Amino acid sequence: MKQHLWKDQAACLNSETNIYFDKYEDHEGSRKDVDAFCKQCPVKKTCFANGVSGKEWGVWGGVYLENGEISREFNKHKTKQDWYETWQSLTME
Numbered sequence: 001m002k003q004h005l006w007k008d009q010a011a012c013l014n015s016e017t018n019i020y021f022d023k024y025e026d027h028e029g030s031r032k033d034v035d036a037f038c039k040q041c042p043v044k045k046t047c048f049a050n051g052v053s054g055k056e057w058g059v060w061g062g063v064y065l066e067n068g069e070i071s072r073e074f075n076k077h078k079t080k081q082d083w084y085e086t087w088q089s090l091t092m093e
Contacts, residue, residue, distance in 0.1 A: 006050075011041035020059035024074065031077050038062030039089065048090050062086050 007013065012020065019034055038044055044061040051060025055068035063086060064074035078086065 006043045006046040009043045010047060011037060011043075021057065024059055024064060028077060031074075034059055035062050035078070035082070035086070039086070045090055061090055063090070 015037075019030065024031055024034055038047075038059060039062055041047065041061075046061075048061025048063060050056070051058075051063075051065045052068045056065055057067065058065065064071045066074075
């Protein structure tokens, strides 16, 4: 999939992007909603891969990254089951 085309298929295409960055950091209560939204996205694998390879910040594929690495602080709300499902959807499906 070409780099720019995957973004056109993203579930978040027309949403307020701040919910994946500052609002995700500032409002812990909304994190599970964002995670659930990303879980349903058809391009979450590509999104996550681009976040990691581009050393990005914010939510990419349902995982909050800091400089392309998984943030312990902003992902601590995830349970072991959440991580299992997230990781499986990003690597196995």
